[in-house]
Amino acid sequence: MAGNDILTIIAVLKAKTGQREALRSALKALLLPTRAEPGCVDYALFQLTDEPDTFYVRESWRGQAALDAHVALPHFQAFAKNMDALLAEPLKLVRLTPVDA
Amino acid sequence: MAGNDILTIIAVLKAKTGQREALRSALKALLLPTRAEPGCVDYALFQLTDEPDTFYVRESWRGQAALDAHVALPHFQAFAKNMDALLAEPLKLVRLTPVDA
Numbered sequence A, B: 001m002a003g004n005d006i007l008t009i010i011a012v013l014k015a016k017t018g019q020r021e022a023l024r025s026a027l028k029a030l031l032l033p034t035r036a037e038p039g040c041v042d043y044a045l046f047q048l049t050d051e052p053d054t055f056y057v058r059e060s061w062r063g064q065a066a067l068d069a070h071v072a073l074p075h076f077q078a079f080a081k082n083m084d085a086l087l088a089e090p091l092k093l094v095r096l097t098p099v100d101a
Helices: A020-035 A064-072 A076-085 B020-035 B064-072 B076-086
Strands: A005-013 A040-046 A054-061 A092-099 B007-014 B039-050 B054-061 B092-100
Touching: A005 A040, A005 A064, A020 A040, A020 A054, A020 A076, A054 A064, A064 A076, A092 B020, A092 B054, A092 B076, B007 B064, B020 B039, B020 B054, B020 B076, B054 B064, B064 B076
Parallel strands: none
Antiparallel strands: A005 A054, A005 A092, A040 A054, A040 B092, A092 B039, B007 B054, B007 B092, B039 B054
């Protein structure tokens, strides 16, 4: 795909035992500053109804450069520093290719 | 949640070996008739970029009743009849609870 195409991903984050609410708070804190980034098209947080230790972040970005910029910003870096304490397994990124009608 | 709240799910569908394009076509055929259903808020199809045999359908419905109505309609029933031939494992529904900022 071209560098400026919209990049759509789901980030999957599973909390360590006992860290569910701490992870939820840390993810909530990312929502507003991330949505204010110029390269962010969509950034929405969900908790799996049947597996509440697991969270999905639905993200769309104005290309890989926008995602690269996001992970370098202070609000994401602050979150990244806590990932080892909060996550039961490494953050997983599921990259999605849209299929149109 | 109340019966009329928006219900957001991801349907996960993995193609049998050799059935990827057939599954893709069958899922594409659902997009327009499903979006025309009065209970459908969002219905978007994606292929996993790094696991192209797997498709996600991002769905939002005006409550469980709207989803129940959807699976009873002819376009979904036609798809359901082919699921055994197309899918490597049973369709999985991931129910998502939104977390707001």
